[in-house]
Amino acid sequence: xxxxxxxxxxxxxxxxxxxxxxxxxxxxxxxxxxxxxxxxxxxxxxxxxxxxxxxxxxxxxxxxxxxxxxxxxxxxxxxxxxxxxxxxxxxxxxxxxxxxxxxxxxxxxxxxxxxxxxxxxxxxxxxxxxxxxxxxxxxxxxxxxxxxxxxxxxxxxxxxxxxxxxxxxxxxxxxxxxxxxxxxxxxxxxxxxxxxxxxxxxxxxxxxxxxxxxxxxxxxxxxxxxxxxxxxxxxxxxxxxxxxxxxxxxxxxxxxxxxxxxxxxxxxxxxxxxxxxxxxxxxxxxxxxxxxxxxxxxxxxxxxxxxxxxxxxxxxxxxxxxxxxxxxxxxxxxxxxxxxxxxxxxxxxxxxxxxxxxxxxxxxxxxxxxxxxxxxxxxxxxxxxxxxxxxxxxxxxxxxxxxxxxxxxxxxxxxxxxxxxxxxxxxxxxxxxxxxxxxxxxxxxxxxxxxxxxxxxxxxxxxxxxxxxxxxxxxxxxxxxxxxxxxxxxxxxxxxxxxxxxxxxxxxxxxxxxxxxxxxxxxxxxx
Amino acid sequence: xxxxxxxxxxxxxxxxxxxxxxxxxxxxxxxxxxxxxxxxxxxxxxxxxxxxxxxxxxxxxxxxxxxxxxxxxxxxxxxxxxxxxxxxxxxxxxxxxxxxxxxxxxxxxxxxxxxxxxxxxxxxxxxxxxxxxxxxxxxxxxxxxxxxxxxxxxxxxxxxxxxxxxxxxxxxxxxxxxxxxxxxxxxxxxxxxxxxxxxxxxxxxxxxxxxxxxxxxxxxxxxxxxxxxxxxxxxxxxxxxxxxxxxxxxxxxxxxxxxxxxxxxxxxxxxxxxxxxxxxxxxxxxxxxxxxxxx
Numbered sequence: 001x002x003x004x005x006x007x008x009x010x011x012x013x014x015x016x017x018x019x020x021x022x023x024x025x026x027x028x029x030x031x032x033x034x035x036x037x038x039x040x041x042x043x044x045x046x047x048x049x050x051x052x053x054x055x056x057x058x059x060x061x062x063x064x065x066x067x068x069x070x071x072x073x074x075x076x077x078x079x080x081x082x083x084x085x086x087x088x089x090x091x092x093x094x095x096x097x098x099x100x101x102x103x104x105x106x107x108x109x110x111x112x113x114x115x116x117x118x119x120x121x122x123x124x125x126x127x128x129x130x131x132x133x134x135x136x137x138x139x140x141x142x143x144x145x146x147x148x149x150x151x152x153x154x155x156x157x158x159x160x161x162x163x164x165x166x167x168x169x170x171x172x173x174x175x176x177x178x179x180x181x182x183x184x185x186x187x188x189x190x191x192x193x194x195x196x197x198x199x200x201x202x203x204x205x206x207x208x209x210x211x212x213x214x215x216x217x218x219x220x221x222x223x224x225x226x227x228x229x230x231x232x233x234x235x236x237x238x239x240x241x242x243x244x245x246x247x248x249x250x251x252x253x254x255x256x257x258x259x260x261x262x263x264x265x266x267x268x269x270x271x272x273x274x275x276x277x278x279x280x281x282x283x284x285x286x287x288x289x290x291x292x293x294x295x296x297x298x299x300x301x302x303x304x305x306x307x308x309x310x311x312x313x314x315x316x317x318x319x320x321x322x323x324x325x326x327x328x329x330x331x332x333x334x335x336x337x338x339x340x341x342x343x344x345x346x347x348x349x350x351x352x353x354x355x356x357x358x359x360x361x362x363x364x365x366x367x368x369x370x371x372x373x374x375x376x377x378x379x380x381x382x383x384x385x386x387x388x389x390x391x392x393x394x395x396x397x398x399x400x401x402x403x404x405x406x407x408x409x410x411x412x413x414x415x416x417x418x419x420x421x422x423x424x425x426x427x428x429x430x431x432x433x434x435x436x437x438x439x440x441x442x443x444x445x446x447x448x449x450x451x452x453x454x455x456x457x458x459x460x461x462x463x464x465x466x467x468x469x470x471x472x473x474x475x476x477x478x479x480x481x482x483x484x485x486x487x488x489x490x491x492x493x494x495x496x497x498x499x500x501x502x503x504x505x506x507x508x509x510x511x512x513x514x515x516x517x518x519x520x521x522x523x524x525x526x527x
Numbered sequence: 528x529x530x531x532x533x534x535x536x537x538x539x540x541x542x543x544x545x546x547x548x549x550x551x552x553x554x555x556x557x558x559x560x561x562x563x564x565x566x567x568x569x570x571x572x573x574x575x576x577x578x579x580x581x582x583x584x585x586x587x588x589x590x591x592x593x594x595x596x597x598x599x600x601x602x603x604x605x606x607x608x609x610x611x612x613x614x615x616x617x618x619x620x621x622x623x624x625x626x627x628x629x630x631x632x633x634x635x636x637x638x639x640x641x642x643x644x645x646x647x648x649x650x651x652x653x654x655x656x657x658x659x660x661x662x663x664x665x666x667x668x669x670x671x672x673x674x675x676x677x678x679x680x681x682x683x684x685x686x687x688x689x690x691x692x693x694x695x696x697x698x699x700x701x702x703x704x705x706x707x708x709x710x711x712x713x714x715x716x717x718x719x720x721x722x723x724x725x726x727x728x729x730x731x732x733x734x735x736x737x738x739x740x741x742x743x744x745x746x747x748x749x750x751x752x753x754x755x756x757x758x759x760x761x762x763x764x765x766x767x768x769x770x771x772x773x774x775x776x777x778x779x780x781x782x783x784x785x786x787x788x789x790x791x792x793x794x795x796x797x798x799x800x801x802x803x804x805x806x807x808x809x810x811x812x813x814x815x816x817x818x819x820x821x822x
């Protein structure tokens with residue numbers, strides 16, 4: 001069928017290799033995608049366990065379970081593991097599985113480098129997690145590792161943390177280069193850029209953001225490394241440096257980073273909502289431009305994380321208005337999702353439930369973000385639980401619901417089986433209720449003045465914290481159900497058709513379910 | 528896009544996992560050297576870890592690139608594969624640009640904001656209360672706290688060694704382009720001469736830079752510890768120097784491959800990638816010369 005010119009042509013259509021070397025040596029985008037997804041879920045459970053420790057300690061006022069020192073390590077590691085270990089790898093896993101199938105490519109453009117990108121992650125997290133057992137404990141300065149907490153006052157393990165971040169960065173950059181090379185070079189004939197599925201578009205832009213800002217993260221941790229070990233004074237005013245410089249460089253990375261964690265979810269939801277509305281996506285071109293606009297704006301809003309640190313008034317104003325501008329393209333997207341559903345023939349299978357919840361709850365997170373963007377008002381809620389509520393509303397029902405929606409949507413394609421719809425709906429409703437119970441009261445706590453990153457709090461915050469902890473336990477336990485649903489789906493279940501969703505569009509549904517080990521060795525023709 | 532039929536998807540490969548073990552071992556070793564050293568513990572075990580990791584990395588680099596070269600020479604790569612490599616290298620260089628951008632950003636921030644504020648100017652002039660009487664200058668020859676960070680006595684004069692280095696690097700960008708044109712015209716003797724000249728210029732550059740560092744440390748008290756001027760100076764020029772060394776290694780490998788008869792006038796992306804990288808290193812240097820040395 002294909003004019004493969006390599007000498008292995010006869011075994012080109014073989015299946016996977018046997019044994020564990022299949023996973024160690026693989027160059028197959030589906031294997032690598034699966035490994036990313038499994039790794040991400042393992043990290044999700046680990047980071048989630050740390051969240052459970054945090055919520056258990058905060059269940060009541062007073063110190064019950066852990067020492068404040070360990071509590072700080074938990075908040076730090078929870079954030080780092082969820083951002084770099086759970087959310088980002090999950091989206092890279094989805095990209096690996098889906099992008100080649102959605103654009104009609106035989107694999108990723110650089111398959112060996114793809115495998116390296118993955119395997120660097122377990123290595124990096126092995127180093128990061130090992131810091132928990134080092135003298136002085138794990139990093140305890142928050143996932144944003146502000147200097148001088150992380151430089152002058154950090155534990156000795158900070159140096160190991162820095163190198164772990166370097167390895168994660170190498171992994172992300174190579175992964176992103178691979179995604180861009182694949183999308184720009186391996187599209188099937190006839191698939192112009194403006195015919196690409198939105199998931200592919202959002203990943204193209206995400207990959208650009210990754211390549212632009214991960215090196216900046218590498219730069220800022222390198223400056224930390226030098227300040228800690230070699231006596232430089234980047235973040236030390238005694239030598240003419242400035243701790244605020246750390247925040248500028250960090251958030252120059254950090255703000256695009258939050259879009260790195262949400263844009264692929266935008267893309268996935270833009271696939272799922274049309275499928276279950278049985279209507280084409282409303283305003284495809286405006287969706288593409290909106291994502292581009294969000295990505296560009298993400299480079300000029302970073303100091304909205306730093307309104308209270310003492311930046312010049314002109315800076316406060318610029319970053320306030322620039323941040324508010326982001327609401328415009330985001331509003332375009334929300335409008336288009338709603339318009340897609342409007343007068344559609346809707347059905348609410350698990351992917352659609354998660355996608356609709358995504359639209360509603362992410363919008364709540366967006367609105368609280370808009371509140372935080374108002375510089376004078378931010379002085380009131382800076383570093384309170386309001387901020388915690390805000391970013392958990394964009395990350396949990398945003399990024400993570402986007403991942404769940406994608407997983408349910410494409411599981412039939414990956415495994416060849418339908419997942420258990422009843423259990424999946426249970427998973428959705430328990431997650432939905434648990435998550436809102438956990439994070440909604442945090443808005444009130446924050447507005448009432450409860451600071452973030454503390455193991456103990458004043459008595460008037462007790463009730464909302466207890467509700468929040470109950471919701472968190474509920475959400476956490478529910479995720480074991482997700483594990484069960486996926487394992488059950490992998491092992492068996494109702495046979496899935498090539499296109500199990502009536503309204504689904506795209507090349508991936510032209511392939512049989514489960515998708516064969518090698519797909520599109522000859523590219524399809526796009527009309 | 529129409530040539531997907533021959534896109535080469537490699538078989539299973541052991542190199543990624545070896546590279547992972549190598550990189551993680553190396554960096555774990557480096558971190559252990561730093562942490563054990565700062566706590567006054569023995570660093571010999573850490574050095575051994577670092578050494579083993581580096582050897583694994585060296586083995587991996589030879590093996591992985593060797594595999595790619597032999598695949599390329601046996602004709603497995605299509606023009607489409609070539610485009611993937613080009614995109615890959617271009618975006619890799621873009622990531623390097625952003626890495627340097629972080630350090631240039633730190634330099635500009637220190638010069639334009641942090642140091643003047645400490646001197647009592649501008650919107651955050653109250654910072655001057657930290658070290659009253661501190662005078663902001665650039666180059667910063669008096670640190671706010673001279674006990675903790677003894678300031679440099681003088682800085683490197685841009686119109687001596689750095690100017691020589693600028694001439695060396697700009698000429699080397701020129702010589703590598705001459706070599707590239709010679710390769711396109713299948714004039715191998717000429718390629719060898721001009722590529723060797725490029726490598727020679729690069730090595731002289733590194734030697735001059737090393738001498739400049741020696742001068743800075745031995746006579747000017749310009750060190751990593753001499754405040755924000757020394758910090759930005761050594762981090763920018765140091766990372767640039769490291770990239771020059773990496774680029775020189777790439778060019779040396781290309782020279783060896785030319786001697787072995789690799790490359791054709793049409794297909795020589797390895798050579799082009801190395802020369803792209805070399806031009807990138809050159810452009811970064813021009814930025815350094817202007818913003819670190821002259822201004």
